[in-house]
Amino acid sequence: MRTWIAVGSVLLLGLGCATAEPSPLGSASGMGSASGTESGDEPGTDTDTSASDETEAGPADLPPADLPPELDGCDELEQLAQVLASTPDPDAQQQLADAFVREVTYGAGGFPIVADTRLCVLHQGAQAQPLSVAGDFDDWQAGAHPLVEAAPGFYYAVIDLPAPPTGLYKLVHDQTDFFADPLARRFGWDQFGEYSQINAISGRSHHERWPDFDQAVGALEPRDLTVWIPADGLDAAALPVLYMHDGQNLFAPDALFGGWQVSVTLDEAISGGQLSPVIVVGIDNTAARFDEYTQVTDVIDGMTFGGRADEYADFVVDGIVPFIEDRYPVASDPGSVGVLGSSLGGLVSLYVGLRHPDVFGQIGSMSGTISWGSIGAEPANPTIVSEYLNGAPVGARIYLDSGGSEGAGCPGGGSDNYCGTVELAEVLRGLGWVDEQDLFYRWEPGAPHNEVAWANRLLGALGDWFPG
Structure with missing residues (x-):
């Protein structure tokens, strides 16, 4: 089970949100230990569930989420956005987002998430900001790929591209102010300041x-x-x-x-x-x-x-x-x-x-x-x-x-x-x-x-x- 999903399940139970209807976090069928790892877990993923210690139920008391085996990081980001949009409590939203960010950050690829030809970014900041993402993948077209505010201060974008994305990118405020993605694992500096990097680029440190x-x-x-x-x-x-x-x-x-x-x-x-x-x-x-x-x-x-x-x-x-x-x-x-x-x-x-x-x-x-x-x-x-x-x-x-x-x-x-x-x-x-x-x-x-x-x-x- 993904750590953020375990946290989310606990939070939803604590908020009284668990119902018989299917949840964006997965089905509650199939009892089992949540302490095991699944074949989809990324190398280095921390399965520590201490983030849920303040709730009455712990992840070990819950059945594992019934996730499709083909779920990738971009799918999970979209799933998180759905959960945040349906979670009324701001503290619970923040805990969910923090758990997701920590898991991706210490996963195999980190941010930004790349799944085949999809590029997926996440940003947390002040509410109601006009944000987009631009980079080598779209010739730096500010505003062409806006971020959606799924919950107050939580923004994301899932971008379908014709080929696997590569190169540099930045987030953009109001189509004019370019700034580095603070979550990006790979980064560097040039004459324009700090930039974010999608992947390792041949011939470049x-x-x-x-x-x-x-x-x-x-x-x-x-x-x-x-x-x-x-x-x-x-x-x-x-x-x-x-x-x-x-x-x-x-x-x-x-x-x-x-x-x-x-x-x-x-x-x-x-x-x-x-x-x-x-x-x-x-x-x-x-x-x-x-x-x-x-x-x-x-x-x-x-x-x-x-x-x-x-x-x-x-x-x-x-x-x-x-x-x-x-x-x-x-x-x-x-x-x-x-x-x-x-x-x-x-x-x-x-x-x-x-x-x-x-x-x-x-x-x-x-x-x-x-x-x-x-x-x-x-x-x-x-x-x-x-x-x-x-x-x-x-x-x-x-x-x-x-x-x-x-x-x-x-x-x-x-x-x-x-x-x-x-x-x-x-x-x-x-x-x-x-x-x-x-x-x-x-x-x-x-x-x-x-x-x-x-x-x-x-x-x-x-x-x-x-x-x-």
């Missing part, structure tokens, strides 16, 4: 979004993942993969300080033969960044932060890594798997690599907050330098850099975490790491502590790991 990812998240908050895939990467053999923190700052051209420009830099480097193709996974931070990215507590301006890096590292390894390995052609040998970040993201990269050396063979810190634990805590807590002295990840190739300088002198002085980075590099040399073999130390004198500086050093860091 793209991004894929996985919103509110929560697999193995534990007590941490869910967060968005963005996966950058090089041109024709989905058809490649196992590619190296790089996991990066502070995902909001990696790809978007309007990110903080212009962001890292990861996709632009990698596109140019890969096409120019400077870098081997690599898949990049951007992991968004949350409001708990100071806690999640630090292995011990410290005191900043009189307030105590930190100490949840164990949870974060395990979330990455137990949740994100297997999810990516199940869905993308990525290598799993540690030598082909990297973790990289800047500032606190650099610190947590060092810690993630230390905690899971069987997963990450490439560890990178740009301007990492190496001194965390000793900034304001009295007595000081162990820093990452102490952690590495107690058991460094033997065999890992480690990249360290900073800008700034020693200022008034190290320790205690310096800028852009220069002093801590120098200290850790010296410790690694003492433990047997060799420069330009498995230790790559870089210093950019005077470089500031921001995304522009890290973006400028990114290609050099990845060239040490994944040269073309």
